[in-house]
Amino acid sequence: MGHSAPVWDSQAVAEIVKDLNGIDQVVLRNPQGASVTVSRHGARVTSWRNSQGEELLFTSSKGMVKPPKATRGGIPICFPQFDSCASLVQQGFARSKMWRVDDNPPPLKRNDWQGMSFMDLLLKPSEDDLKCWPHSFEFRLRVYLAANGAITLISRIRNINGKPFSFSFAYHTYLAVSDISEVRIEGLETLDYLDNLCKKERFTEQDAITFESEVDRVYLSSPNVIAVLDHEKKRTFVIRKEGLPDIVVWNPWDKKGKAIADLGDGEYRKMLCVDGAALEKPIMLKPGEEWTGQMELSVVQSSLCSEHLDLELQ
């Protein structure tokens, strides 16, 4: 390909490596040893490691599949739809397309990203895409790696001409957990959610979320910070988001886990999807308008509950 990813922090390292299918992946590494890897296939974050080299995202052990299918795990981008409604493929086509690495990206308006390295990937619709979704858009994903190992994903979707269109969106984030029974999610208490296991019926959450069976829910109008505590690993994932009102929480549990062909035996216990999303109210873009949806993932090495961690979940 011959692309080199832009790097704004002179101490950070960026390189392009090929995966087993020969597809380019951009790797950013900070001086502390943390890294993030993003594939051109689907602009999927395929790996996020802390400075000890530990992988923080789940990837199925069933391994690499050939495009357009993608290996289960990491952070697939779901656009222009999330589930299987309408005439599009489940979770939209963006996750199965080849994106372009942009060497000369336009700046972001905010300038509080100094010292962070980043990469930009770009998707524009092909003739075939326009046949199944006839809307001209430009989708730019920027991925930042901070000195503390946090990653931030910023999606900018622009309607570049024609008619208004609407879409839904999710960062389908597969967190790696020690065991699903060791996990608690804080920050979604008292919220309304749509339960995909009960035909999207609306319920109200009573408590912090723990896992004893399949969970497939969309929490509505959620706070911009939530915490996922892993007691065994003594690790807390902190998810901060902007422009993404909803949170999807998904674990297929044993029966559905077995039925998912590209998931290894018993691996449902090692994964938890917590997605920053815009689902309930689709985003509407008029010609020339741009939408931004941002999610930051960071890790605190402690499984204390959020009030002890000094996290303001709001």
Ligand SMILES: O=P(O)(O)OC[C@H]1O[C@@H](O)[C@H](O)[C@@H](O)[C@@H]1O
């Ligand atoms: O297998 P996919 O298309 O990646 O989707 C996995 C799951 O993703 C979840 O977030 C959905 O709520 C589930 O209903 C779905 O089964």
